[in-house]
Amino acid sequence: MKKSALFAAICVPAFLAAAPLAAKTLVYCSEGSPENFYPGINTTGTSFDVAEHIYDNIVDFERGGTQVTPGLAEKWDISADGLTYTFHIRKGVKFHSTNKNFKPTRDLNADDIMFMIERQWKKDHPYFNVTSADHSYFDSMGMPALLKSVEKVDDYTVRFTLNKPEAPFLSNLAMQWAGVQSKEYADAMLKAGTPEKIDQEPIGSGPFYLVQYQKDAIVRFKAFPEYWGGKAKIDDLVFAITPDASVRWAKLQKGECHVMPYPNPADLDAMKKDPNVTILEQPGLNVGYLSYNTEKKPFNDVRVRKALNMAINKKAIVDTVYLSTGVPATNPIPPTMWSYNNSVKDDAYDVEAAKKLLAEAGYPNGFETDLWAMPVQRPYNPNAKRIAELMQADLAKVGVKAEIKSYEWGEYRKRMQAGDHQMGMLGWTGDNGDPDNFLHTLLGCDAVKSGSNNARWCHKPFDDLVVKAKAVSDQKQRSELYSQAQVIFKEQAPWFTIAHAVQLKPVRKEVVDFKLSPFGRHSFYGVDIKGK
Known part of the structure; x- marks a missing residue:
């Protein structure tokens, strides 16, 4: 420069x-x-806020709502069996033409939609590894197994064929990971030997x-x-x-x-x-939580996880840190979301019961662990360091010595996704208004591989329910399945659920x-x- x-x-x-x-x-x-400026590999609202101004999606959410509306596709057809989605791309959509390295010679068309999908899906695609091969959302939502084919029918028609019905499919396409880049720009940068420029000096529509x-x-x-x-x-x-x-x-x-x-x-x-x-102000579609790495001892024992849930004073955390801006969380989805199970009861704060359960699990004198706290304020957690200090003090009462650790925000998330932690705080703000975006994306077995399930908890009874719910179109049936899944989540305790923050x-x-x-x-x- x-x-x-x-x-x-x-x-x-x-x-x-x-x-x-x-x-x-x-x-x-x-x-x-x-x-960076490539939403397909990002997971933070900070990055999505930037990307959504630069790129368009096939479909969008209405301003201020969760209703799916036309985007780059002016209309679409869905087959009776729910397996085929045909999108009709609007004509005359221009790409930005201010980039000093490249000037578009054509309008947006089906090739750009194909590029957006194939870059994240096909491992032999020349852009699959550019900037990062970690396409977190695409993988967490099980897209590689869901998509049977994506075809360019003509310059302004793209057909998606699924291996099974997927109730939240349209909503998923309105999320930031599916922002459409210019294939023509990508081809030019690949030829010039600088493919990473499309993610650093973005061109969108x-x-x-x-x-x-x-x-x-x-x-x-x-x-x-x-x-x-x-x-x-x-x-x-x-x-x-x-x-x-x-x-x-x-x-x-x-x-x-x-x-x-x-x-x-x-x-x-x-x-x-x-x-x-x-x-x-409005209720937040979010959850802040402490995840237990269930692949590491002693957190592979559900009794230890339940004991720690009982040892931490949740009400004190919410009262001290969130003040009037949060409500204690019981389930992994917020109370405003359909399928929320009101009958699930939270783990009671009970120090003596926690000690007893730890002793049953073979830890009568407690143990040593780490406790990771985000270095930044997030929509679901106003002060992770202060919360970590309160948790540390509570855990000491049952003999658990927790060392608070933190890293730079990008490094923190990377290490959490890799499972380097024993206990770590994180959270989630919903992307599409569907329970699947919490229960499958954060807690399903697919999400262990992609890293968004940072509890690394692959529990078949739970996973079977949330995978089945994706394939059911009737919301009442889906709601019943998600309701059952929340019961299992609470019994198995892969997280200590902290709070749902009010959006202010x-x-x-x-x-x-x-x-x-x-x-x-x-x-x-x-x-x-x-x-x-």
Whole structure:
């Protein structure tokens, strides 16, 4: 990078802080840097928030809801047996043309849809290993076994044939992993010997195109004037990367950013009193949890897992850390989700019963273990380090000595997926409003292989239920299967379920029509700025 460009990249946040915001510029104080610009290998909302502005999907979710709507496919047909999905791709969809290395010569077509799927599915595909071969979502959802074939019928028609019916299939295609890249760009970069550029200098067909990225500082977008859905109402979109929640709040107060995620619970009273700020609120489609690595002793013994569940004071954690922004979690899915089993009872906080169970399991004096805590604030966990300290103190009362460990966020997730931990905190925000996205994606046997089941818990009675539920179209039947699965989950205790966090979004009052996403995403297409 030239010195002048580097200087500009570093100075942009300071400039935004010092000068009035330009007309139609919206600044979002994001919590972190994206992992890269290829959603097929990412798992964090931080990365998805960036990618969803750049790429389009075959189908979308309605703004602020879970209903599947047309995207790149203007319509689709589903066969009577539920095995064949034929998508009719809209014509005239333009790719971004601002990249200095490549200019598109054609509109988006079926080849680009094929590229998106085959890159994640076919191990001999030239892009399968580019940037990373870890296609977490594709694998966790069992896509390799589900897909029988994907065919280009003609330039604007793609047919998916499944090996078995899959109730959440359309919803799954609306998720970020299925963002469509340009095959023409990919071919050109492969020929040039720089295939990784498609994930570093992205070209999509989405409502915004990337102008500048400086890690840990800024992501700058401009509205794409030729976007098929119509140009965005704002001209410039800036993600000012601000990891500290208190700093985000200070910037919001000063008008240096318009929207911020994940406020500190302790700041909420002050936020409610600020006349320039509105706090949008809705129940969170999420869960925070502590997973036990069931492949490692002593956590391969269900008695040990149950004992630790009884030894930790969940109410104290929620009261101390979440304050009014969370509710204690019993099940692995949130209470607002269909199929939630209200009859499941949580493990009671009972230190003496925990000691007794540990003794039965052969650990009358406890044991030593690690306890991993995320280094960052997440939508499902406002302060993992503080929670780890409370857990550590509780576990000491039953003789369990837990050493708190943490790593840089990217490294933390990588190591958790690899199963390096004994006990580790993580969480999940739903992607599509379907229980499958929690119960199979996080706890199914397929998900052990992909790493998203970080308890590494492959339990056949549970897995049989959630796999069967995927293939049933009737929601009542599916709900009964998921209800049974939650009973087994609680009996087997692969997690200590911590809390479901309320989604809270402080927004400045000049922001028009920003909608909360049930999936915790931050999307600015359709948003305007008042008085600009």
